[in-house]
């Protein structure tokens with residue numbers, strides 16, 4: 314059972330790294346070159362002790378100065394070749410690691426741009442950030458270490474044993490004993506360290522999660538004087554990390570001295586037993602003994618390399634799995650195979666929901682219960698439809714089906730009679746402009762933010778949208794006006810100003826269908842009324858959907874749709890609903906109660 318698991322994990326690792334190798338398609342020759350360089354480095358490293366034996370045995374011991382000089386030059390040459398090849402190989406290692414991380418990061422970023430809202434919900438933005446940064450970095454380090462060091466390990470190991478067997482067969486047993494001892498230590502090391510590293514990684518994730526949550530919500534923490542609580546919470550995560558990190562770090566720090574101590578024992582054993590053989594006149598010479606001692610040191614190198622590099626590879630394997638998950642994600646909303654040709658300028662903007670049901674999909678891609686059921690609704694071109702209802706009743710979900718942020722799970726949504734799933738996403742989103750519930754602005758200028766959807770629009774078009782969204786008023790107070798700076802996420806603007814800039818961005822698209830999802834909630838009622846009047850003027854032929862919590866936001870709509878727990882409870886004008894719908898009366902009473910008592914006609 315355990316061996317099955319290990320085999321599966323091993324196969325998975327091989328397949329992950331095989332797939333990673335495909336990143337280098339077209340550059341395979343560099344790896345071939347790196348293998349040659351590694352062979353040269355290993356050859357040079359292995360040649361030096363053998364040459365030193367020759368120098369001692371046949372040069373120094375024989376008193377032959379010229380032979381000593383010749384061998385000395387050869388040793389120097391071997392050292393220069395090994396050094397130069399090592400430097401060249403380090404260059405390839407750096408190139409390979411940087412190239413692969415750039416390629417993985419770019420591919421991942423491009424892939425994320427193709428994902429649907431549903432995919433992003435599952436990955437979560439913060440998680441994607443880690444996959445684009447830390448995970449890519451882990452892979453990069455593993456590649457660098459492997460190219461630079463790992464390839465040499467088997468060459469040095471096999472080379473040392475062969476040379477020792479040829480040069481000093483009587484001492485090979487010492488090498489075998491050392492090898493067995495070191496292998497046992499390394500296996501023990503991995504059995505203990507590997508799971509400890511995995512635990513440490515999960516505690517690092519815990520610290521990151523605690524940090525992210527506290528730092529993004531730092532204002533709320535301060536406002537509610539919860540610093541002490543947050544410090545304790547973070548302290549707990551930091552303690553867990555310290556405890557989890559201590560064990561593998563300790564064991565790692567014991568590894569080097571232990572390996573060195575064993576190597577020194579081997580060193581002593583070679584001199585003792587080798588010296589005995591020299592004195593006994595078995596044919597073993599003093600130079601062979603000194604070079605055997607050097608080979609003991611060389612034997613340690615591959616084992617140490619494996620010990621150092623393997624944790625990087627295990628970590629990179631876990632990271633690769635997470636990176637490939639993103640690269641393999643199938644967008645929930647697919648482009649139509651045979652899109653209907655539509656001339657956006659000729660679209661009238663009649664939107665129809667035909668017996669629509671909808672549920673958000675879970676991790677397995679299956680709808681997780683229904684959020685909307687049996688929705689039937691027609692919005693005529695140019696009409697303004699307001700959606701009202703308790704929080705969580707499905708208003709945002711309903712309008713998000715029009716631009717296909719999500720796909721219906723039953724029924725269909727059509728624009729001018731064409732199923733939205735038959736329209737290419739680009740065309741669809743050129744017809745439909747959305748101002749999302751959360752105002753998102755990008756760093757740059759005000760001008761750039763309003764032009765975001767259509768950078769080529771004229772100054773007049775940009776200004777018209779800005780005036781309609783009541784942006785012009787506060788922009789006039791900024792010295793640089795429309796060239797005024799927008800900080801990251803629009804943090805230098807108030808909530809209401811950010812909403813107005815987001816509305817301007819949506820209006821500037823001059824869409825056929827406009828969706829405002831609770832977009833004026835942070836504006837005062839007077840500003841909201843001004844924006845609505847301006848939108849009615851500017852967007853006369855546009856079909857408008859206004860999602861709102863406040864009755865005042867939809868009171869002037871042609872029709873108000875009252876939603877309750879995912880179904881349409883009632884539809885009508887404000888006056889009609891006030892007369893016929895108890896739920897509407899209840900909402901009206903709670904929000905504008907005094908108006909109802911004094912006659913109830915607020916329109």
Ligand SMILES: Nc1ncnc2c1ncn2[C@@H]1O[C@H](COP(=O)(O)OP(=O)(O)OP(=O)(O)O)[C@@H](O)[C@H]1O
Nearest residue numbers: 434673684702703704705706707708709710711862
């Ligand atoms: N991305 C999502 N993944 C899973 N469930 C979601 C998601 N977004 C909303 N929901 C769920 O769907 C239901 C309807 O949410 P929706 O946002 O459409 O309501 P709403 O009427 O717009 O609420 P509010 O007025 O508070 O914005 C809620 O129960 C909510 O928990």
